[in-house]
Amino acid sequence: MKVLVPVKRVIDYNVKVRVKADQTGVDLANVKMSMNPFDEIAVEEAVRLKEKGKASEVIAVSIGPAQASETIRTALAMGADRGILVKTEGEVEPLAVAKILKAICDAEKPGLVIAGKQAIDDDAGQTGQMLAALNGWPQATFAHRLELGETSAKVEREIDGGLQTVEVRLPAVVTTDLRLNEPRYASLPNIMKAKKKPIDEKTPADYGVDVTPRLKVLKVSEPPKRQGGVKVKTVDEFLAKLREAGVL
């Protein structure tokens, strides 16, 4: 069974994000970019399925600028077999991403799509569920444990208050939560090997998808800043301050 993994190029999670002075967005100039951490978990899970003989091929797809090919290379170095880069400019909304992924699913016929539960840039958390709906497939979001069978998958999901187990018929979409696995670091030989793996270049037009944003971003602003308050040295002072604030 083929496994498709969408990967997104985002600002590295360690970078302190700065809002542009003209409020049109955040400053991406000379900022370190990486693969969305939840997508790394998705790649890792797919590669493990391949290593266990449950997946025949792992395909990494990225929808983004030309540099998103680096993100695909990262996935290839972790063990994905080939990549598809759908080149776009500017922001692409999750619904448009899901439509492109649906067209790729129609062409590639994967048995499973493993996606990150959210991207840490727009924090939308929509793409996997939208893709499942457009495909008419079931989904298992926020996966904590995945057990892949021939025709169905059993997934433990992280929900508010605990864990839920569902069984979904294949093909299906699974989205990853943090505790699904710990992604590997690509070894140098694998990074070298990844350079030879194929990446197909496409455009949204190849899939007949219009990626024009449907929502209008009026501005991006700084959140209200919190000021630090007092520092104290003893528990008594600490409790006294909290009583003063009326919260104890």
Add this chain to the structure above:
Amino acid sequence: MATLVIAEHDNKLLKDATAKTVTAASQLGTGVHVLVAGHNCGAVAEAAAKLAGVEKVIVADDALYLKPLAETMETLILSLAGKYDAILASATTNGKNILPRVAAKLDTPQISEIIKVVTPDTFERPIYAGNAIQTVQAGAGKKVISVRTTAFKPAEPTGSAAIEKVAAARDPGTSKFLGEELSKSERPELTSAKIVIAGGRGMQSAENFKLLEKIADKLRAAVGASRAAVDAGFVPNDYQVGQTGKVVAPDLYIAVGISGAIQHLAGMKDSKVIAAINKDEEAPIFQIADVGLVADLFLAIREMEEKLTELGT
């Protein structure tokens, strides 16, 4: 036209999250209807009917919805969607699971986790873990919106809406609920507690977290944790507060042994009062804490527990 709110409940109790989402829905300026999909969920429907601003409660009471799955909820909501120009759900794991399916099928972009209704078609939402706030305007067509409930006050239980029954929608039959394991705790729920006491990597072990639990019991507080503490295996993941965990905004948030990574702050910086205990005076948490105690946290929390016992707080 009206706004439809998807209720969050466990077939017995309506969650506070729904009362807050109703407040956001009321700000869209049209009537608010609440959909309660469950099984033997009459009490939930009655609670929803009492929320101020709700004009109608629609109940789909069927075994199919005992544990609603995204697939079954999708067909039910779509069967009703024609009558609404906006569909809202709380940004809980349940709402996040269901809502994008509905948006995709309606071919409308979803607006996730709004924190403010600026005008009925313009909303504020946090991006980059709350390090930036995006103001976004919806286009023509239906709006599908998830609501960050910590940003809205709950609607008061002062109303009396009509309750209408609807039949179950088609079961796509592609998914099955097998079971769930919910953490059993006498303490309040993390996202609705008035006081949260959270531990970080500085707690050093699962054993030490019990010290926080003792204080939590005295304060009737919920216990939370940073991702570092969860990753270290001190506590389960549903304790996690932050960008990739839960977002909380209690009256008092006490961060113990938490350095204050931006991803953690994303989950708690809207708390009314933030208190921090850390031995590192330079820890970033102190830059946003209203009250900071620079001390060895183990000595401090033991002393705190004694003092709270003496006072019978």
